[in-house]
Amino acid sequence: MCKKMRDISKDIGNICKDLGNVSENMGSSGKGLNTAGGQGKPKLRLQNLTKRFGQEIAVENLSLTIQEGELLALVGHSGCGKTTLLRLISGLTPPDAGSIWLDGQDVTALPAGQRDIVMVFQENLLFPHLTVGENIAFGLKMTGCPQKVRIQKTRQLLELIQLPGIENKYPSQLSGGQKQRVSLARALALEPKTVLLDEPLSNLDPKLREELRDLILRLHKELQMTTVLVTHDRDEAMLMADRIAVMSYGKLLQVDTPINIYNQPRTREVASLFGPCNFLPGYLLDGEFWTENFRFTVPALKKGGRMVACIRSEHIKVTRPSQDKPTGVITEKKFLAGQSIFKVAFGNFTLLANGQDYFAYAPGNEVGLEIDWSRVYFNPEQLESGRA
């Protein structure tokens, strides 16, 4: 038994070594990522896009297809290249290599403003010297649209964003939420089929965020737009997106539906981005998972061998210690709204677990660990290779 466990540990060490190479290959080629999206008509296709700023790589050989009418959220840590990618799509920044295809047309060389793509910026960027009405109609005016049509369209858009009658106000007279709504209306005035949103909710308070989030979702559906949303807020991405693309160091780590991203993260970094997660390396064989001198009975899976179990903290419960359960020692506890989080020393690992009663356990207590193995995702390769 002990010999077998030693062998497993050795094998796990080798996995870690191998995973580095696998990650490299994935990042550069996009193989293994669902970058093509679901079924439907492809709207926007990014092909091997690369952008460098001096020695720094902002976007590296990135390929991604966004379907018509889809809302794709670009998620990642600050500086991972999300905004640069959005600027490449918009045409504000030219790529060093690769191409951008919109409706089957290569638009890589087209300047910003001529791609039927508009962008809403994080800082709203309303023109301070123009009234709300003039701001909204700005794009139309630039295309030579007659004044009558502009006025009519501005009124319609103000109705749409639920701010009627403010066309004569100046941006300085508006609140943060109103400014961002007007900024959205200004982008929509050109009736674009693709909208890029660069963290449009990040400067707003929680209540306004919620309101504007609902408005964006409503407009996205009503106007049947293809939307790319950049955000570093995981909840925002989960709530709004049809698919989430997780970026790190200019590469795509995973592109998938919110549920799959949460339940089946490909890398440690993806897993960590969407909430607390435990990573237990072990060996999976015939419905059993061997780790830390423990044998767990898990649902039968087709896959087997050296695995890393990705266990969300809410899938580990702290209970009274008993013979049939693995035990650990509480090292720290925290109270969050609606739940208690315990840090439990389990063998060589520290696990994050949830408990119902904050006051039932204290640091130093021995506790039992109840793992819902039906919700655990086993990843054969990737989890240990993340750069988290």
Added chain:
Amino acid sequence: MKRYALFNTLRRERILPYLYLAPALLVIIIFFLGGFVLALTMSLGYFPVVGLKEISFKYYQEVLTQAEFWHSLSFTFYIAFISTLISTVLGVFLAYQLLKIKLNQRFTSFLYKFPLAVPHLVAAVMILFLLSQGGLIARAMLKLGLLSGTGEFPAFFYSKNAVGIILIYCWKEIPFVTLMVYTVLQKIDTKLGEAAQILGASSRQTFFHILLPLSMPSIISASVIIFAYSFGAFELPYLLGATYPKTLSVWAYLNYISPELLDRPLAMAINTLISVGCAFLVFIYFWSTKKYFRNWS
């Protein structure tokens, strides 16, 4: 303790800031305001040294009814207006081009700031050597056989067209406008310029609809400063101006140094009129920028 109490009282009454400013304020009050009050009183006919004590507007009346005053005023206005117009248009254009070409910052910075460091008189000598009828260009043209005599070269100096004076002002003032506008344009361009671009505006549309209106307060401010300067400036029109008409400042100076002491109130009336004209310009500046800022901020 008493001393601290007094100190606190002073602080409460917000006198302290004025006390800190006192050295600078005293200089301004004594040398500027004091001088202005003296000029004003003298222009109103109060000049006891020569026995004038009766306050009246007769010197203003005398100045305003002279044809020479109106010629001087229009000549001064012509020089100030043309040099300001050229400097502003070219300064703004240069600032926009600097923004677009994004050259080596140190090099461009040196290049366009260089004329700012050169005094007006030095600039005058440089341009005089270059553009006068006996200057480098005229002599070069003569050597090349393009002119039969230097007298054929257009007279830019000591002439009624005042081209030389305007050129010197432009050489000095274009970089000043560029400096003021470029700094503002840089801030606007990166953010709002991109927002305009994404909404389909061409570079030209972005410039005229966004960059120009947003930098207008600094453009107006720079224009007012250079107009007021060239309107009241003395040395260049005195050294390089025509015999007739003279600019207001030169005319005022000549009245001041006149052996006839009774002409001095006339000089002061002219000076007061120049000051009032400049003050009026400052008022227009504040009024126009207030209109902008009321809506913006």
